[in-house]
Amino acid sequence: MARVELRGVTKRWGRVVAVDRMNLVIEDGEFVALLGPSGCGKSTTLFMLAGIYLPSEGDILFDGRRVNEVEARDRNVGIVFQSYALYPHMTVERNIMFPLRFKRVPREEARRRAREAARMVRVEELMDRLPAQLSGGQQQRVALARALVKEPQLLLLDEPLSNLDAALRLTMRSEIKRLQRETGVTTVLVTHDQIEATTMADRIVVMRAGRIEQIGTAEDLYRRPESLFVAGFIGAPPINLLHGRVEGDRLRLGEGMLTLSGAARGAVVFGIRPEHLSIADEGIPAEVVDVEPMGRESLVLARTPLGELRALVPGARLPWRAGDRLHFAFDPADALLFDAESERRLTEVAVTSPAAELVR
Numbered sequence: 009m010a011r012v013e014l015r016g017v018t019k020r021w022g023r024v025v026a027v028d029r030m031n032l033v034i035e036d037g038e039f040v041a042l043l044g045p046s047g048c049g050k051s052t053t054l055f056m057l058a059g060i061y062l063p064s065e066g067d068i069l070f071d072g073r074r075v076n077e078v079e080a081r082d083r084n085v086g087i088v089f090q091s092y093a094l095y096p097h098m099t100v101e102r103n104i105m106f107p108l109r110f111k112r113v114p115r116e117e118a119r120r121r122a123r124e125a126a127r128m129v130r131v132e133e134l135m136d137r138l139p140a141q142l143s144g145g146q147q148q149r150v151a152l153a154r155a156l157v158k159e160p161q162l163l164l165l166d167e168p169l170s171n172l173d174a175a176l177r178l179t180m181r182s183e184i185k186r187l188q189r190e191t192g193v194t195t196v197l198v199t200h201d202q203i204e205a206t207t208m209a210d211r212i213v214v215m216r217a218g219r220i221e222q223i224g225t226a227e228d229l230y231r232r233p234e235s236l237f238v239a240g241f242i243g244a245p246p247i248n249l250l251h252g253r254v255e256g257d258r259l260r261l262g263e264g265m266l267t268l269s270g271a272a273r274g275a276v277v278f279g280i281r282p283e284h285l286s287i288a289d290e291g292i293p294a295e296v297v298d299v300e301p302m303g304r305e306s307l308v309l310a311r312t313p314l315g316e317l318r319a320l321v322p323g324a325r326l327p328w329r330a331g332d333r334l335h336f337a338f339d340p341a342d343a344l345l346f347d348a349e350s351e352r353r354l355t356e357v358a359v360t361s362p363a364a365e366l367v368r
């Protein structure tokens with residue numbers, strides 16, 4: 009397997025910078041996800057790792073060896089594309105065996121390795137079928153087998169679950185994690201789906217406009233987002249974000265004040281996740297605007313003196329309707345504060361009390 013390193017890697021298309029001075033180390037056997045919205049540079053990064061694109065600047069190293077000019081077929085990289093890209097005129101067996109043609113593997117050895125790869129992804133009974141005779145999930149498994157049959161040192165997954173329905177995505181997330189653990193292959197997943205990234209990867213690289221915004225575990229990104237972008241991108245339903253201003257040791261939000269500890273000044277953004285708000289007998293007064301059932305939980309949207317807040321509350325059927333009044337409460341340790349100008353998280357200041365003092 010491979011230890012992968014990107015040193016100051018940049019990719020330009022004319023004046024457009026798709027990836028901007030990217031520095032990243034992926035350890036041998038690690039599962040890393042590149043996560044971000046469309047156009048952030050994550051797929052471009054993956055294609056540079058695959059050898060499909062050549063970096064405009066910087067170096068890509070596999071186990072300390074520079075591979076910038078090494079052709080894709082000589083990098084021993086397996087790749088699963090979003091479209092699966094199976095050859096429609098070939099059987100499953102021939103599709104899986106296809107990459108071994110370039111390695112000049114003897115036919116019987118190739119068939120043995122194809123059967124082993126098919127067994128790993130659980131399609132061994134489909135070897136004589138054509139892709140058109142397979143379901144979406146089966147096609148994806150075949151694409152995985154074709155990538156693994158090369159015994160690659162690096163496995164690249166480009167939005168591999170986006171064409172599957174919700175139930176199949178859940179199943180295949182578990183299957184890909186199992187395969188990665190069994191093979192120990194260094195793996196890079198590209199996705200815009202935070203659930204895929206947080207449930208599958210050891211570490212997540214959040215990208216924005218061609219740059220790395222933050223690297224960390226799912227817990228790091230959720231509990232300790234370093235920027236407003238990460239805080240808003242990670243978590244479902246999205247985090248509540250309210251703009252305010254520090255006045256001494258208090259934070260003014262709308263018509264309310266929260267007490268602070270630590271040094272801060274000027275415009276800030278207060279963040280609290282919907283699941284960290286609860287219904288209480290006292291706290292922040294709120295007037296219900298809407299209640300949205302979400303299965304075992306419901307999302308309560310309410311107007312408060314601080315601004316509009318959403319709370320994720322247990323229960324599929326709640327007694328509140330639009331116009332009803334209640335109170336929100338939260339643990340101050342769950343509150344996040346960001347500098348409004350730099351959009352970076354403030355680490356030396358904290359909310360000390362959830363009780364909102366109302367002001368006019």
